[in-house]
Amino acid sequence: ITRLGAMLKGLVERFGRRGATDHLRSGWRRVQEELDLRELFVLTSSHARDVPVDDDAALIDVLSEEQRGLTYDEVKAEVTKNLTANLHTMCGEVRDALRATNGVGHGSRDDVTAEYRRRAGFSAHVAESTAPNAGRGLFVNGQVDPGEIVCVYPGVVYAAENLRHMPGYPKIATDNPYLVARYDGSVVDASPWGLGAGWLAKTGKNGDGWTDGERRRGVEGFGRWPGAPIGTDARGEEGGQRGGHGGDGVGWLRAAAGETPLDPTQLEDARAAADAVDRRHPLALAHLANHPPKGASPNVAVASVDVVFDANEELDGAKELRRYLPNVGLGRWRVPLGTEEAKRRGGAGSAKRRGGFVGSLARMFGEDDEDGEEAEEAGSPPGKVVVPTLVLVAKRFILDEEVFLNYRLSTHVKRPDWYHPVNAEEEKRRWAVGG
Numbered sequence: 001i002t003r004l005g006a007m008l009k010g011l012v013e014r015f016g017r018r019g020a021t022d023h024l025r026s027g028w029r030r031v032q033e034e035l036d037l038r039e040l041f042v043l044t045s046s047h048a049r050d051v052p053v054d055d056d057a058a059l060i061d062v063l064s065e066e067q068r069g070l071t072y073d074e075v076k077a078e079v080t081k082n083l084t085a086n087l088h089t090m091c092g093e094v095r096d097a098l099r100a101t102n103g104v105g106h107g108s109r110d111d112v113t114a115e116y117r118r119r120a121g122f123s124a125h126v127a128e129s130t131a132p133n134a135g136r137g138l139f140v141n142g143q144v145d146p147g148e149i150v151c152v153y154p155g156v157v158y159a160a161e162n163l164r165h166m167p168g169y170p171k172i173a174t175d176n177p178y179l180v181a182r183y184d185g186s187v188v189d190a191s192p193w194g195l196g197a198g199w200l201a202k203t204g205k206n207g208d209g210w211t212d213g214e215r216r217r218g219v220e221g222f223g224r225w226p227g228a229p230i231g232t233d234a235r236g237e238e239g240g241q242r243g244g245h246g247g248d249g250v251g252w253l254r255a256a257a258g259e260t261p262l263d264p265t266q267l268e269d270a271r272a273a274a275d276a277v278d279r280r281h282p283l284a285l286a287h288l289a290n291h292p293p294k295g296a297s298p299n300v301a302v303a304s305v306d307v308v309f310d311a312n313e314e315l316d317g318a319k320e321l322r323r324y325l326p327n328v329g330l331g332r333w334r335v336p337l338g339t340e341e342a343k344r345r346g347g348a349g350s351a352k353r354r355g356g357f358v359g360s361l362a363r364m365f366g367e368d369d370e371d372g373e374e375a376e377e378a379g380s381p382p383g384k385v386v387v388p389t390l391v392l393v394a395k396r397f398i399l400d401e402e403v404f405l406n407y408r409l410s411t412h413v414k415r416p417d418w419y420h421p422v423n424a425e426e427e428k429r430r431w432a433v434g435g
Contacts, residue, residue: 028432030072033183035426037075040303041067043393044082047147070346077342083305083391086149091324093119094281107200113282117142122398124151124285130402131293133418137402138289144398150300151403152326153180153390154193154284156226156270159331160185165229165262167221173413178222178287180390182304186331188390190287192231193326194223197279226274226328229262266331273328273387284326286392292404294420300392300405306333312383327389335384 042063051059067075097115101107117123122142129137144150155178158166166172166189173179178190221227292298309322337345392405406422409415411431421427 028429032426032429034072037079038067040079040301040393041075043147043301043395044079047145048082048085073337073342073345077337077339080305080336081339083149083303084307087307087325088321090149090283091321094324095321097282098280109199112280116282124283126285126288129290131290134290136288138285139402140398141400144394146394146396148394150392150394150398151283151286153188153190153286154281154326155188155190156192156230157186157188157327157329157388159329162262162330163187164260167228182390184304186388191222192225192227193284196281196284197223197225199280225279230267230270230274230328230330270328270330276323277326277328278323281324281326289392289403289405291407291419292422296404298404298406298422299395299398300403301395302390302405303393304390306336307387307389308335309385309387310383311385322385322387325387325389327387329388333386333388335381335386
């Protein structure tokens with residue numbers, strides 16, 4: 001086991017023990033979220049400082065000590081900052097790779113992928129998996145450093161309050177294996193994204209280099225962007241959506257609309273964003289990664305992040321980067337806490353815990369996490385666009401190998417025979433009832 005691996009194992013054990021009391025206050029699920037965030041803090045901070053954590057034993061000790069004294073909000077703010085910077089860089093490299101290949105090459109998936117690899121040092125592709133009977137899997141060409149984003153989980157992100165508008169609700173996962181849940185209760189559906197679209201074709205090949213059977217992947221509506229309800233017209237019709245209540249293909253949509261109509265502004269914003277997103281993204285492949293076979297360990301960690309783009313920022317083309325993040329949100333996500341605001345909250349929380357006069361002042365004058373969140377939900381600052389997404393982050397050096405993702409399937413449903421838990425205790429905490 002590497003020094004990094006040993007440190008992360010110790011971190012999990014230490015905060016796992018603390019969770020035996022913390023869960024009474026915040027719930028087991030929150031305990032597991034914090035465990036995941038603290039691992040991501042070490043990984044993404046090493047990458048942000050441009051020192052691969054596997055190469056520097058001293059940095060491991062420094063980062064381990066840093067995160068020990070931080071609150072949940074402070075850790076989350078730092079991870080968000082690191083991932084956002086990585087994603088902004090990735091979006092710029094995708095944009096530049098597309099421009100370069102459109103100008104001098106065919107603009108096919110292979111061409112864009114090769115150009116991205118030349119710029120970023122790695123690329124991703126899908127090929128026959130090394131896991132037994134797993135079909136195709138996700139692979140890396142080149143080297144990804146610990147803490148670096150490997151791929152993005154593309155598609156439509158449904159806020160918790162809009163889950164009943166998902167195709168096939170309430171049995172949304174029955175015929176759709178391309179779903180993943182975030183800790184905030186939202187769900188990412190990658191099936192409408194499929195394999196992307198818009199690739200220019202080389203002679204004798206499909207535009208994306210896949211066969212028709214592979215493109216469909218056996219899921220109705222796979223690759224039909226953006227799918228219902230975003231792509232649904234005023235009559236409730238949308239080609240290829242998955243069926244639901246009543247067997248008429250749109251019964252689920254009519255039922256949801258009758259019970260809790262979608263906010264028309266949210267729907268309009270989602271449609272505009274879906275039309276603007278460039279679907280030629282060489283790293284929008286996270287939904288094709290496999291669970292590790294028995295005896296193997298995952299080499300990536302899952303990270304949810306709400307990415308902020310400044311619609312008024314013209315510097316270095318930053319204003320246009322949003323179209324190169326392959327996600328559309330159906331809901332509202334506020335601007336995440338910055339590091340300074342997180343520190344302020346951390347100080348207020350300490351004051352409250354101290355009690356006495358200082359604690360009373362903190363409680364009386366609104367120094368409260370929940371009050372702060374409610375205030376922020378009123379709306380994002382003008383010109384700020386928040387896009388929810390989910391990414392895969394390298395847990396170690398990944399060099400010319402398959403990417404394995406811990407699926408952490410829910411403990412409340414029957415799981416397939418091929419599935420085995422990577423860590424049963426983590427799964428119990430992640431899917432604990434009541435948070």
